[in-house]
Amino acid sequence: MISIYLYGKLRRYAPDSRPSGNSVIEVEAIEDETLQMLLDRVGIDIEELYTIFINHKLLTSRTKYARFLGYQQVRDDTCQSWDLNVVIKDGDRLGLFGRDMSGLVV
């Protein structure tokens, strides 16, 4: 099973969309499925996304200063690439934040 945690306006994609609840979509894993394919499968538009975490590590963010913060990252090279060809495996947790929840520091 893969758990997709949704925040802000993205909560509308989940059965429980209350801010105080856990807005999670749970889907079965498919072998060799990439993040891009998974988001297509569950119907989440990439254009809506601002920041993506995989297992609490930063995969990518639209803000230019993301790579200078020193977050734990999925890939060492860059966290500003929107290359979503990362294979998502059974047991992985995704954290998705939309443009209404932009920013990684205030």
Place this chain on the structure above:
Amino acid sequence: MGKKILRINMSDMQTSYEDVPEKWARWAGRGLTSAITYDEVDPTCHPLGPNNKVVIAPGWVTGSPAAPSSGRTSFGGKSPLTGTIKEANSGGLSGQKIAKLGLAAIILEGVPKKDKWYTLVINKDGVEFEDASGLIGKGMYDVDEILWEQYPNEPAVIGIGQAGEMKLSNAGISVNDPENKPGRYAGRGGMGAVMGARGVKAIVVDDTDGPGVDIADADLFKQGRRKLTKAIGKHDLTKKDGGLNAFGTNVLMNIINEAGGLPTRNFSAGQFEGAALNSGEKVAEIVEERGGEGMTGHSCHPGCIIQCSNIYPDEDGSALVSCLEYETAWALGANCGIDDLDYIAKMTRECNDLGVDTIEAGNTIAIAMEAGVLEFGDKEGALKTFDEIREGTPLGRIYGQGVEATAKAFGVHRVPTVKGQSMPAYEPRAIKGIGVTYATTTMGADHTSGYTIAPEIAGVGGKVDPLADEDKDALSLTFQAATAFIDSTGYCLFIAFPILDIEEGWAGMAESVAGVTGLDITGDDVIEIGKEVLKMERLFNKAAGFTPADDRLPEFMRYEELPPHNVKWTMADEDLDEVYAWVQED
């Protein structure tokens, strides 16, 4: 008419309006408070003694017509919490009114001969020293209300609560917001105690018929303002209905928790199971449900176009407190194991009333919890700690001294401080770039000291690898220098996000400053000017006895692994020392 410096000497009750000397003419905001402190305050003085000062300065563009989100006021001097130089800045009404009176700065110095308290009333005609005995023992909610009843024209009220009267090291300086509530604070570092030590309970500022702010080059100012306003209005975080406007700074609670960097239960974990209950999304939901006076998208000062503040409503819809910030909701929430926003709001109101910094207060309660004085999650017990401070009990006075004093009193060794000031809501083991700033900033652990700026935007050449420990020092210096510049402008630091992501905004900020001041400043000068501010601050600290050995994170972060990433702090001391290796005395 050139700007003046208003000097108020509490020893002999004399005031003078001085021309701004050449050496300070190019500074405003933090740059000016640090320059004056550097030149006039003995770095070895006791912060509460007669030789320290409170320097109050609006930024370069504060008070100028329609400069967006530019109402900051800087408060500087030597900190009783850290022993370092300190600049804490605040929103609220004071900056624009001081600037419109034609003042570059107010210097508050000396100590009254008699044990007496004063309210200083500043308007276009000068300064009056009013007896403040009727305000003593009162919290800032009462003080603001009384002074608006007493004085016309809805003035700015700069004041201290009971914590400042007791000269506690965690006492902040309050500035009233547009609703005349004490929600805006120059909170960090205990500058409220320094003001209390001058015998000043409150400063009332009425700018009616003041000369206003001169604009040296109106066309350049308008051009810069237009670019900056456009960038703020375009960026996802700062635009209307963007992240800050919709959820406030607390937009970060779920993000930092997801990243595993939310300090929890006195920095023993990086995730809190109750984070969603304390989040900005939850605040927005409560505001909508309860209605009444509650609101998001609130302005902390006139002319703000970001409007990240909020008014948190009580169950009946009446205003309970403004503002519930990310740092506050974290310090009094996750860090104490508390997941109840109503209690967090009540504690925030106590902080605003007593006049203590919410970050240091929350960290202090977490220390008391770690010591077993309270249990983690004990919201009733946490709320009562503020009664102890208000009543000035021995325990309350320990809490009011902040984290390090409380940890010593109770024998706690997990003490999340740098240079005596406790850390804000980013775990440096999980978010290492911010850790470098915590360790090396001139202010003690402070997240606002080093905003993260892509070097290519900041005009700093060279290839840096943000993941390499040895490059983090260069990045942190760039960030700290740019922040020192923004803190001098009078703009809210949150303009950092649009100007960092949108290059035109960066240029617009510099052009608007050049337009108001007539100084020859472009976007390429920002880092060098910021470094000049940092140099003064660093040299002050050196003369006060600080060495590179003080630029370190606490020991426990080197040997305790932080879940969920199970990481320790690994940065080498020599790399941290590189951040300020360039600072030498002339």
